[in-house]
Amino acid sequence: MPRADFPIFDLSRFEAAGTEERAWLGGEVDAICRSTGFLAVSGHGVPQAIIDGAWSAAHDFFDLPAERKQQAKAPYPGYPYGYLGPDSEALARSKGEDTPPDLKESFNGGPLGVPEGVDDPDALAFCYAPTIWPDALAGFRDAWEAYYQAMEDLAARIMRVFAVALKLDEDFFAPTIDKPISALRALNYPQQPVPPKPGQLRAGAHTDYGSLTILLPQAGSGGLEIFTPEKVWRPVPPVPGAFVINIGDLMALWTNDRWVSTLHRVVNPAADSGGTSRRQSFAFFHQPNWHQEIACIPSCLAPGEQPKYAPVRSGPYLMGKFRSTVKAA
Numbered sequence: 001m002p003r004a005d006f007p008i009f010d011l012s013r014f015e016a017a018g019t020e021e022r023a024w025l026g027g028e029v030d031a032i033c034r035s036t037g038f039l040a041v042s043g044h045g046v047p048q049a050i051i052d053g054a055w056s057a058a059h060d061f062f063d064l065p066a067e068r069k070q071q072a073k074a075p076y077p078g079y080p081y082g083y084l085g086p087d088s089e090a091l092a093r094s095k096g097e098d099t100p101p102d103l104k105e106s107f108n109g110g111p112l113g114v115p116e117g118v119d120d121p122d123a124l125a126f127c128y129a130p131t132i133w134p135d136a137l138a139g140f141r142d143a144w145e146a147y148y149q150a151m152e153d154l155a156a157r158i159m160r161v162f163a164v165a166l167k168l169d170e171d172f173f174a175p176t177i178d179k180p181i182s183a184l185r186a187l188n189y190p191q192q193p194v195p196p197k198p199g200q201l202r203a204g205a206h207t208d209y210g211s212l213t214i215l216l217p218q219a220g221s222g223g224l225e226i227f228t229p230e231k232v233w234r235p236v237p238p239v240p241g242a243f244v245i246n247i248g249d250l251m252a253l254w255t256n257d258r259w260v261s262t263l264h265r266v267v268n269p270a271a272d273s274g275g276t277s278r279r280q281s282f283a284f285f286h287q288p289n290w291h292q293e294i295a296c297i298p299s300c301l302a303p304g305e306q307p308k309y310a311p312v313r314s315g316p317y318l319m320g321k322f323r324s325t326v327k328a329a
């Protein structure tokens with residue numbers, strides 16, 4: 001695994017390996033997650049046609065006139081799915097920073113169905129709320145759902161790697177993610193003909209809320225940065241043929257901060273570019289089952305160490321974080 005610049009983990013190698021090699025590769029992942037929790041995953045097996053389909057669906061949507069995009073808009077501030085237009089979110093608010101809104105727009109979708117037996121009113125009103133689909137955009141929903149499903153499957157495979165990395169049974173996380181409440185977000189960071197306000201970024205500094213995020217930044221694009229253990233902002237390059245993975249807050253909670261949910265942001269294009277560079281990306285936020293209690297895993301505690309955090313429930317934790325970032329009505 002090349003480590004000098006940005007670590008790349010070959011998932012197909014891990015999955016083909018025997019127990020000993022898996023444990024060794026797991027050790028590499030453990031080291032990355034203790035340091036930044038950001039790595040690229042190659043050998044993922046997601047068909048290129050599914051990725052291409054998602055990119056063209058997202059392009060087609062963001063290129064629609066504003067009023068056509070508004071047709072798919074979330075019905076009220078705090079509704080998680082559909083189109084979130086400019087000025088609707090400031091991610092840094094999830095960290096208590098009061099910044100101007102992020103310079104972006106997004107389309108968001110939730111789980112592809114409601115599992116039998118889910119009757120929690122908050123779950124039904126929030127993460128199982130219907131996605132508001134754009135009208136008359138041929139093939140959009142099919143392309144979206146194919147990519148969503150591919151990301152859900154990939155996330156479950158990466159959670160197996162995480163279990164090995166933590167020296168747990170490979171299936172340790174399986175029962176916690178069998179009714180996941182993950183969300184897929186397509187992002188468009190438009191050109192910036194007008195200079196941003198002070199403190200205004202494409203995406204303000206934040207950590208992700210869930211178990212893991214699968215990012216797909218547009219090929220050749222820049223702007224994503226992570227706050228390293230050396231306390232400097234470092235760019236994360238798009239890696240051709242790979243996804244960028246990062247762990248979220250729940251992984252830090254599960255491991256009592258042995259693994260870090262690293263602060264990251266998307267910065268503005270250089271002012272001397274005239275603000276002409278547009279950027280797009282996909283972010284799949286993998287999130288354990290709504291009712292799943294996330295508490296420190298006992299084997300992550302050193303002898304004599306106490307859990308740092310009270311347990312949280314996956315769904316309510318996500319809902320609280322999401323709502324904190326939304327501009328009040």
Ligand SMILES: O=C(O)CCC(=O)C(=O)O
Pocket residue numbers: 187203208215217224264265266280281282283
């Ligand atoms: O667009 C990106 O590359 C990252 C976006 C991000 O970090 C987020 O939406 O949580």
Ligand SMILES: [Fe+2]
Pocket residue numbers: 206207208213264
């Ligand atoms: Fe993020």
